[in-house]
Amino acid sequence: MYLLGYDIGSSSIKTALLEVDTGRCVASAFHPQQEMQIASPQPGWAEQAPDAWWQNLKAATHTMLSRASISAQDIQAIGISYQMHGLVLVDSQQRVLRPAIIWCDSRAASIGQKAFEELGAEKCLGTLLNSPGNFTASKLKWVKENEPQIYEKIDKILLPGDYVAMKMTGQTATTMSGLSEGIFWDFRNETTADSLLEYYGIERSILPQTVDTFSVQGALSSAAAEELGLKSATPVTYRAGDQPNNAFSLNVLNPGELAATAGTSGVVYAVSDQLRFDSCSRVNTFAHVNHAESHRRLGILLCVNGTGILNAWMKRELAQKHASYEDLNRMAQGVGVGSDDLVVLPFGNGAERLLQNREPGAHIHGLKFNTHGSAHLFRAAQEGIAFAFNYGMEIMQAMGVNLNVIRAGHANLFLSPVFRETLSTVSGATIEMYNTDGAIGAARGAGIGAKIYRTFPEAFLGLERVSVVEPDKGRDPYQEAYEKWKTVLNSIES
Numbered sequence: 197m198y199l200l201g202y203d204i205g206s207s208s209i210k211t212a213l214l215e216v217d218t219g220r221c222v223a224s225a226f227h228p229q230q231e232m233q234i235a236s237p238q239p240g241w242a243e244q245a246p247d248a249w250w251q252n253l254k255a256a257t258h259t260m261l262s263r264a265s266i267s268a269q270d271i272q273a274i275g276i277s278y279q280m281h282g283l284v285l286v287d288s289q290q291r292v293l294r295p296a297i298i299w300c301d302s303r304a305a306s307i308g309q310k311a312f313e314e315l316g317a318e319k320c321l322g323t324l325l326n327s328p329g330n331f332t333a334s335k336l337k338w339v340k341e342n343e344p345q346i347y348e349k350i351d352k353i354l355l356p357g358d359y360v361a362m363k364m365t366g367q368t369a370t371t372m373s374g375l376s377e378g379i380f381w382d383f384r385n386e387t388t389a390d391s392l393l394e395y396y397g398i399e400r401s402i403l404p405q406t407v408d409t410f411s412v413q414g415a416l417s418s419a420a421a422e423e424l425g426l427k428s429a430t431p432v433t434y435r436a437g438d439q440p441n442n443a444f445s446l447n448v449l450n451p452g453e454l455a456a457t458a459g460t461s462g463v464v465y466a467v468s469d470q471l472r473f474d475s476c477s478r479v480n481t482f483a484h485v486n487h488a489e490s491h492r493r494l495g496i497l498l499c500v501n502g503t504g505i506l507n508a509w510m511k512r513e514l515a516q517k518h519a520s521y522e523d524l525n526r527m528a529q530g531v532g533v534g535s536d537d538l539v540v541l542p543f544g545n546g547a548e549r550l551l552q553n554r555e556p557g558a559h560i561h562g563l564k565f566n567t568h569g570s571a572h573l574f575r576a577a578q579e580g581i582a583f584a585f586n587y588g589m590e591i592m593q594a595m596g597v598n599l600n601v602i603r604a605g606h607a608n609l610f611l612s613p614v615f616r617e618t619l620s621t622v623s624g625a626t627i628e629m630y631n632t633d634g635a636i637g638a639a640r641g642a643g644i645g646a647k648i649y650r651t652f653p654e655a656f657l658g659l660e661r662v663s664v665v666e667p668d669k670g671r672d673p674y675q676e677a678y679e680k681w682k683t684v685l686n687s688i689e690s
Contacts, residue, residue, distance in 0.1 A: 198222070198264075198271045199648070200426075201639030202253060203438065204278040204356050206244065206298055207231040207460050207504075209252040211260045212635035216272070216648055219658020221636050223264035227255040231508065235295065240302035240555060242546060243295035246284050246359050253360065257424045268427045274364070274416065275434035275642030277441035277634045278357030280377050283335040288351040290362060294343065297335045298356075300461070300501050300546035304334035305553040307341075315395060317475070323384045325494075327477035328392060330547055332378030337396040352404045357435045364424075364432055365414025368404040375406065376483040377437050383471060383481075386489045409436055409485045410645035433645030438634055439463045440485045440495055445637020446603040446630055447656045449486055449493065454602045456627075457634075458609035461545070462503030462581060464589055466496045466597045478550050478591050485641070486652075496597060498588035499549055502542035502558060503581050504608055509544075510577050514570050525612040528575035533618075534677035535572045537562050539684045540580035550588050551689065561684045575614055582618035583681040589623055601626045605633050606662050620665045621674045627665040631658075 197217070203210040210226040232252065235243045261268065281299040286292055297303070308328040312320050320327055328334050332355070340347045352368045355378065362368050375381045375388065380403065382389045393400055407413045413432045421428040436444065443455035443465045451469045456462070469492045473481050484493040511524055543551065544558030560573070589599055606629040609615045620627045640655045649655040668674065 197648070198266060199273055199275065199639040199642045200271050201275045201635040201637065201642060202277065202360065203634035203638060204249055204253070204276065204360055205438065205460065206234060206279050206300075209249060209256045210633065210635040211253070211256045212633070212639055213260060213264050213266070213271070214636060214639035214643070216643060219656065223260050224635060225256045225259035225263065227252045227259065234298070240546065242298050242301040244298055246292050246296050246356070249356065249360060250363050254423055257426070261425055268425060271426060271430055272648060273431050273433040273642040273646035275638035275640070275645065276357045276360055276432065277436055277438050277638040278355060278360065280355070280437035280439060281332055282356040283332050283339070284354040284356060284359040285339065285346065285350050286352055286354060286359075286362070286368070287349045290366070290368070293346050293349055294339075296356065301335065302330060302547035302555055304338040305330040305547045307337050308334035309553065311392070311395060312477070315391070319391065321473045321475065321477070323382045324379055324389055324392065325383050325471060325473045325481040326379055328379050329477060329549060330553055333380055333392055333396060333398070336398060340397065350402050353402055354404060355437070357437070358404060361413060361432055361435055364416050364420045366417050367414040369407045369413055370404045371409045371435060372406055373409055373436060373440060373483040373485060373487065375403070381483065410434055410641060412645065431646060434638060434641030436485050436638070436641065439465050439497055440482070441634055441637050441641065442605070443467065443495060444485045444641060445632045445634060446605065447652070447659060448603055449484070449652060452598055454599065456585075456602045456604045458503050458581070458604070458615065460504045462500040462585060462609070464498040464585060464592065464602065466592060468494050468496055468597070470494070472496060472595050474591055474595060476552055478552060479588060479595070480549065496592060496595065498585070498592055500542065500581065500584045500588065501545035501548055505545050506542045506558065506577050506581060507609060510574055514573060521611070524574045525614065527571040528578055528612065528614040531571050531575040533673040534680070535576035535579060536567055537680070538568050538572045538576040539681050540573070540576040541685055541688065542577065542580045542584055550584065554689070556688050559684070559688055578609065578612055578615040579618050579677060580681060581609065582615055582622065583678050585619055586622045586678060587682065587685070599623060599625050601628060603628050603630060605630055607633050616665045617668060618674060621668040621671055622678045624667050626667070628661050629663045629665070631660050631662050
């Protein structure tokens with residue numbers, strides 16, 4: 197008996213097959229092999245075609261099934277994790293009306309800032325726990341203002357995972373956690389954020405019905421099953437945004453527990469049972485996968501947009517043609533802490549919430565032609581990402597978040613010794629790495645939603661800690677490099 201999990205990213209679509217009895221991943225695949233295209237018709241825009249997610253999902257599924265050598269009849273449930281904050285618009289025939297406006301698109305930042313100022317910080321932070329910012333609700337308002345002919349045709353708005361679930365089941369739905377990530381949820385009253393909808397002039401009717409995160413949310417249609425090579429009527433029983441799901445995949449469910457990821461973007465995610473918010477909305481609070489009115493579980497989320505995408509840019513533009521990420525990591529290790537005074541600011545992937553929705557771009561500071569080579573740039577980039585994480589973690593600490601132990605999957609930038617050692621040492625946190633990823637987490641979630649697993653502990657059979665990184669006792673060089681990094685950041689911001 198098996199569970200199938202999908203992770204709908206902006207770089208690729210990943211899938212994993214989990215054996216129920218052992219909690220072991222028996223097969224996985226991703227597609228495409230190169231990063232998916234992100235279109236930018238204008239500066240600061242970021243769009244993807246939802247159908248590209250579906251086509252790549254099909255390809256990944258077929259590859260995984262060929263590797264697994266099992267019968268699709270043995271797959272009991274499907275779970276979906278997805279890139280957060282995207283906006284997909286469909287008409288009454290479930291046809292996509294325009295390319296999806298994805299998470300790193302900056303076009304609606306000014307709309308959200310105006311809403312924050314006019315509605316007031318007390319209302320926004322006290323009920324939404326966030327500024328409307330550049331989130332899904334503000335993106336929808338942008339469409340209403342700038343593409344009224346498209347807005348008129350909207351039957352439902354969907355998050356990326358909702359779109360994939362619709363393609364699978366033919367049903368449009370979302371979750372309360374999904375509504376919260378779009379800033380459509382009022383946490384004080386535990387209901388839809390009607391005040392923001394009214395302010396934006398958005399009809400409540402275009403929001404899809406809500407389903408529980410862990411629940412039977414529809415069944416695979418015969419047409420979708422044929423496309424995917426799966427069994428018709430296989431239930432979809434879990435969906436969650438990639439960061440709540442990443443935390444879930446690491447068994448981070450209770451107050452005081454933390455998760456981190458460093459894919460295209462980077463995130464530190466802390467679970468709390470308190471209605472906490474940052475007064476400048478530089479970090480954000482959403483409903484966690486196990487949140488309920490009687491069992492409050494909120495995810496405090498720090499996001500750095502320019503994480504893996506910076507490392508990928510370095511590899512593509514500066515490394516030798518056939519260099520791997522392992523090669524970059526090895527070269528970075530050959531340079532000392534602080535990269536011989538070379539500083540990289542990783543803010544080149546849209547408006548950064550961490551910087552109050554400013555978009556300063558990435559910066560390389562202090563480059564000396566007679567001192568620095570590509571290895572210095574690789575190390576400075578990874579240090580810069582780690583320093584950006586720490587910069588945000590200091591804000592989280594000021595909110596009362598304890599940052600002693602961070603759990604992460606053994607993947608992406610956490611495979612880099614430079615990145616993980618810099619992050620651990622400058623923050624003072626121990627980093628524990630586990631044998632999991634978003635697709636495996638989605639499969640575990642599917643098992644809970646289908647009631648194959650009766651408890652959360654039962655679902656985490658097979659989750660193993662594979663390594664631990666402790667802060668380096670020689671902290672001073674890391675701290676000096678971090679202070680220099682902050683000085684450069686402050687000079688750019690001023």
